[in-house]
Amino acid sequence: MRTVLIAAAIVFSLLGSVTVEAAEIVIKFSHVTSGKAHPKYLAAEEFAKRVNERMKGKVRVEIFPGGQLFDDKAVLIELIKGNAVQMAAPSLSKFETITKKFRLFDLPFLFNDINAVNAFQASEHGQSILKTLESKGILGKAYWHNGMKQMSANKPLIQPEDANGLKFRVQQSDVLVAQFEQLGAIPQKMAFKEVYGALQTGVVDGQENTWSNIYSKKFFEVQDGVTETDHGVIDYAVVVSKRFWMGLPDDIRTELDAILMEVTNDRNKLSRSLNLENRQKILDSNGTIRTLTAEQKDAWRKAMKPVWDRFSDEIGADLIAAAQSFSQ
Ligand code: LMR
Numbered sequence: 001m002r003t004v005l006i007a008a009a010i011v012f013s014l015l016g017s018v019t020v021e022a023a024e025i026v027i028k029f030s031h032v033t034s035g036k037a038h039p040k041y042l043a044a045e046e047f048a049k050r051v052n053e054r055m056k057g058k059v060r061v062e063i064f065p066g067g068q069l070f071d072d073k074a075v076l077i078e079l080i081k082g083n084a085v086q087m088a089a090p091s092l093s094k095f096e097t098i099t100k101k102f103r104l105f106d107l108p109f110l111f112n113d114i115n116a117v118n119a120f121q122a123s124e125h126g127q128s129i130l131k132t133l134e135s136k137g138i139l140g141k142a143y144w145h146n147g148m149k150q151m152s153a154n155k156p157l158i159q160p161e162d163a164n165g166l167k168f169r170v171q172q173s174d175v176l177v178a179q180f181e182q183l184g185a186i187p188q189k190m191a192f193k194e195v196y197g198a199l200q201t202g203v204v205d206g207q208e209n210t211w212s213n214i215y216s217k218k219f220f221e222v223q224d225g226v227t228e229t230d231h232g233v234i235d236y237a238v239v240v241s242k243r244f245w246m247g248l249p250d251d252i253r254t255e256l257d258a259i260l261m262e263v264t265n266d267r268n269k270l271s272r273s274l275n276l277e278n279r280q281k282i283l284d285s286n287g288t289i290r291t292l293t294a295e296q297k298d299a300w301r302k303a304m305k306p307v308w309d310r311f312s313d314e315i316g317a318d319l320i321a322a323a324q325s326f327s328q
Contacts, residue, residue: 035216082241106175145271153206160303225288
């Protein structure tokens with residue numbers, strides 16, 4: 001008994017003299033892009049910089065770009081568990097397995113430009129789409145912009161018929177599969193990491209992506225040229241593991257939310273100019289860019305439009321109308 005009391009006294013005196021520091025919270029943020037002028041790469045870096053400066057000792061954000069940790073398909077599964085990764089920003093086209101509402105963003109020629117995308121995302125309808133993730137164990141915290149999609153292939157694409165019979169890489173999205181089928185092309189779902197090799201070796205003939213992805217991944221080097229179609233959008237949902245996020249102390253969560261909102265507002269304004277910078281870099285590197293006349297662009301719009309009918313029931317006609325209203 002005496003020994004126990006002495007031991008307890010030692011423990012108490014030790015505890016009394018030592019202030020126990022709360023362990024630093026580490027947030028692993030995984031994404032697939034890279035490149036010093038890429039909108040998502042830069043936004044993620046900026047988020048980490050601000051958190052790591054302002055919440056020093058309490059929270060540390062570690063960014064894993066270039067798909068070095070997980071590709072976008074795997075990251076969603078890992079996020080639900082919340083152990084290996086706590087934060088990510090997959091493109092909206094990659095949420096297919098979790099919710100069908102995100103399919104809206106892949107409808108061809110739904111938005112005229114990134115400003116229309118931005119206005120819709122900020123609206124009540126736009127925000128309601130993010131909320132559909134919650135019941136699946138993921139919280140959609142913000143939209144980050146990349147930009148409008150362009151189309152490239154190993155031959156010039158001027159009329160929609162030019163895509164006929166060609167194999168195109170698409171993201172993990174059935175709407176994008178339908179879009180290329182509508183053109184008489186052969187779509188193939190493929191991870192971002194594999195696209196350059198697939199274009200180079202002829203596994204696929206073409207692809208669609210933003211200027212920043214086409215430049216940073218050098219797709220233009222293994223294509224005949226890029227056609228400025230602006231036919232769709234690649235944007236991101238910044239997502240966190242619900243289990244992890246709701247387990248954070250309230251004050252920490254509030255501060256992280258505030259920093260994320262600041263970074264979102266600051267960086268989204270720069271996405272268009274960054275994409276134009278990447279477009280220019282393609283030209284400076286002797287890449288070919290083809291522009292379309294209004295009539296030619298209209299022909300692409302008409303050729304792809306039937307895709308809307310195939311998906312409008314499950315996306316919801318009201319949601320489509322709401323999104324469309326920002327491009328009229
Ligand atoms: C793609 O797979 O083409 C894009 O979603 C990559 C990205 O994150 O921009």
